[in-house]
Amino acid sequence: MRSHEGQVVLVTGAGRGIGAATAALLAGRGAAVGVLDIDQGLAEATAASIVAVGGKALALIADTSDRGSVFSAAKHLSDAFGPLTGIVNDAIWIRYGPVEGVTDEILGRMLDVGVKGPFWGVQALLAHRGDAPAAVVNITSPVAEVGSAGTSSYTAIKGAIAALTRQLAVELGPQGIRVNAVTPGAVPTPGARAIVDEEGYKKRKAQTPLGRLGTEVEIAAAIAFLLSDDASFVTGTILRADGGITVKSV
């Protein structure tokens, strides 16, 4: 039996990058996955590539900041494959820049996608799960633990998500729901490449004890572990899959 057989997992931001790799990995190991993205073309392409190799996937078009559309996506997924057993809150919208340049509009959108999104995701899981144990995986960042120039709004979001992960582990544990997070290191996804240039990646490589950037699949593997039965007694944990970047001082 494959390790995620019987699981029904909603992955937000699954049209590309870490979310897409996670959806593909989980489906390859037997899970049915909801490929949720705000971009219809990306969601459909990821879901089609999973189905093409015999996996179970459903493209779901939704904006994670919109509670109603996240709930309706979760309902579609449970109608298609059965009650949800997990959610990966991966979707993100990022703008970097010095703190004095953070506008109401930018901060608002970042908070809507980065903080409200995971709230709606968890609520949708609660509304559309069955009696089986369930699991939430949030995605945080090294900036939740160490400062970094020009990332104040992103830092605020990921710090909130790290705290929320611990909080929800306590609050939802009695309902049989494990809540954990993964901290990816530097992974040159399409989204990350749009805000980090070659110079930035050179610095990140030098700062990473393993001496290289990470891959989407390496982050997906950490996420999959937290969703698996191998992690059945793991909750409230923030698992770094970061090549060591967060623990290096100089």
Ligand SMILES: NC(=O)c1ccc[n+]([C@@H]2O[C@H](COP(=O)([O-])OP(=O)(O)OC[C@H]3O[C@@H](n4cnc5c(N)ncnc54)[C@H](O)[C@@H]3O)[C@@H](O)[C@H]2O)c1
């Ligand atoms: N790539 C990295 O180096 C890195 C490092 C640390 C943390 N992370 C975190 O990993 C996660 C994935 O990052 P990534 O680099 O793969 O990102 P990405 O930008 O490549 O992919 C994000 C996906 O989310 C979708 N999306 C954006 N807003 C949405 C919304 N409102 N509703 C639904 N979907 C939406 C996008 O269309 C896109 O497909 C994020 O939470 C990010 O903060 C990434």
